[in-house]
Amino acid sequence: MLSIIKLRILRLKDDYLVFVFMTAMAIGLTAIFGISFNTYRPTVLVVDEDKSTYSEYFINELKENNAFNLIDSDINNAVIEVEEGSATVALIINEGFQSDIENSSDINLGLVKIKDDTVIVTLKEIVSSITMKMSGSVKIADVTSEFIYSVKPEMNKESIKLSTYENVMDAWKYKNPMSVTTTIALTGIDTGYDGLIHSMIGFTIFFSMYTMVFAIGTILYDKQYKTWERMVISPVSKFSIFGGSMIVAYLTGAVQIGVLIFCGKYLLKIDWGNSLSGVIMVSAAFVFAVTSLGLMMSGVIKTQAQLGSIAPIVLTSTAMIGGCMWPLEIVNNKVLLFLAELTPQKWAIQGIENIASKGMGFEAAILPTIVLLIMGAIYFTIGVKSLSISNSK
Numbered sequence: 001m002l003s004i005i006k007l008r009i010l011r012l013k014d015d016y017l018v019f020v021f022m023t024a025m026a027i028g029l030t031a032i033f034g035i036s037f038n039t040y041r042p043t044v045l046v047v048d049e050d051k052s053t054y055s056e057y058f059i060n061e062l063k064e065n066n067a068f069n070l071i072d073s074d075i076n077n078a079v080i081e082v083e084e085g086s087a088t089v090a091l092i093i094n095e096g097f098q099s100d101i102e103n104s105s106d107i108n109l110g111l112v113k114i115k116d117d118t119v120i121v122t123l124k125e126i127v128s129s130i131t132m133k134m135s136g137s138v139k140i141a142d143v144t145s146e147f148i149y150s151v152k153p154e155m156n157k158e159s160i161k162l163s164t165y166e167n168v169m170d171a172w173k174y175k176n177p178m179s180v181t182t183t184i185a186l187t188g189i190d191t192g193y194d195g196l197i198h199s200m201i202g203f204t205i206f207f208s209m210y211t212m213v214f215a216i217g218t219i220l221y222d223k224q225y226k227t228w229e230r231m232v233i234s235p236v237s238k239f240s241i242f243g244g245s246m247i248v249a250y251l252t253g254a255v256q257i258g259v260l261i262f263c264g265k266y267l268l269k270i271d272w273g274n275s276l277s278g279v280i281m282v283s284a285a286f287v288f289a290v291t292s293l294g295l296m297m298s299g300v301i302k303t304q305a306q307l308g309s310i311a312p313i314v315l316t317s318t319a320m321i322g323g324c325m326w327p328l329e330i331v332n333n334k335v336l337l338f339l340a341e342l343t344p345q346k347w348a349i350q351g352i353e354n355i356a357s358k359g360m361g362f363e364a365a366i367l368p369t370i371v372l373l374i375m376g377a378i379y380f381t382i383g384v385k386s387l388s389i390s391n392s393k
Contacts, residue, residue: 004236004244018214022207023256027263029203041066042119045073045081045090045112052098053162054134057169059093061130067122082112089113089120091127101138107131133169141165197357198349200270202324204260205286205348209315212253212287213294213307219245219387220304242384246291253287273355278365282351285372289344292379299386322346347371 046062048055063070073081078090092110100107109127113120145161222228231241261279264270272279297314301307319325321336322345331337340346351368354360 026203026207041069042088044068045078050097054098137168206324215252216249216294219298275362278362285369286348289372289376292376295383296379318343
């Protein structure tokens with residue numbers, strides 16, 4: 001087996017640029033896309049048809065929430081921009097907004113949208129919260145101004161009411177009656193979706209697959225130049241041939257993923273969660289699954305040129321379905337979600353992301369690891385059978 005391992009390592013020396021290029025691509029694209037995702041704010045057009053004091057207050061409250069990029073607009077321009085996709089949604093403050101607030105009536109706001117999505121749901125929640133807060137503050141201001149005016153009738157009642165309203169709204173900013181902190185049970189750390197972490201995991205998995213598949217694909221060189229047949233009939237056992245080839249390809253993928261995890265931690269300041277052993281276990285199982293997938297492809301494909309043509313199609317399509325490019329939480333199609341379950345990328349992302357981004361512990365890595373090992377065993381069995389059959393022909 002040592003002779004086979006030495007042979008594969010010597011062959012990899014000619015392909016070291018693949019390792020370097022894929023590693024650099026993963027780190028570079030993670031930095032670009034991760035930062036872009038974290039700074040992205042959907043554009044929301046605001047059409048103020050009430051032009052009142054309270055509508056101005058409402059817009060200012062909305063702008064203090066940094067979830068959206070708010071732009072003032074008129075109704076005609078808003079409709080055009082939403083239709084053309086320049087803006088996600090337009091919020092219409094209808095005439096009578098101030099009187100609805102003052103009279104505690106139902107507040108009707110309009111939305112111009114193409115479809116419902118998470119941005120619009122979030123906007124509705126924020127708008128509802130602000131209007132409820134404004135309505136409550138107006139009631140407090142009414143009661144307070146009535147009382148002060150009854151005691152000191154020489155004072156301007158409207159000025160008292162306006163001043164009271166502003167003080168109440170300021171109090172909401174600094175003296176909230178309650179605070180909410182999101183914490184995952186049993187972990188004790190704050191959590192939430194992080195675009196940078198998802199990008200790092202997705203690109204690490206995506207680009208490392210190329211290195212692993214092409215590393216085990218050196219078998220095709222042997223098949224193409226007829227050295228594979230000579231190796232099979234040589235005194236070297238098949239176990240040594242397959243084992244040596246798998247070990248070198250496995251170590252290549254493991255080293256690359258290790259380098260990417262290390263660079264992510266120290267270059268991009270990524271927190272890999274409170275169970276690095278869980279992340280490593282899932283990564284190790286993923287490397288086995290993908291190396292076995294490369295072995296299976298090498299058993300079916302005949303030449304290195306064919307591998308160069310087919311591998312990008314297989315790896316890119318499964319990476320997209322498996323959630324390397326975007327979180328699967330935004331996918332609603334049941335067929336795509338079912339297909340995602342069949343990809344090793346989905347299980348690797350699920351295991352690592354649950355630890356690094358969602359605050360879970362080692363237990364989150366167990367199921368993905370088992371599934372990846374089963375996938376790897378199936379791919380490995382098919383690959384060995386295919387190579388044995390092709391050699392016997």
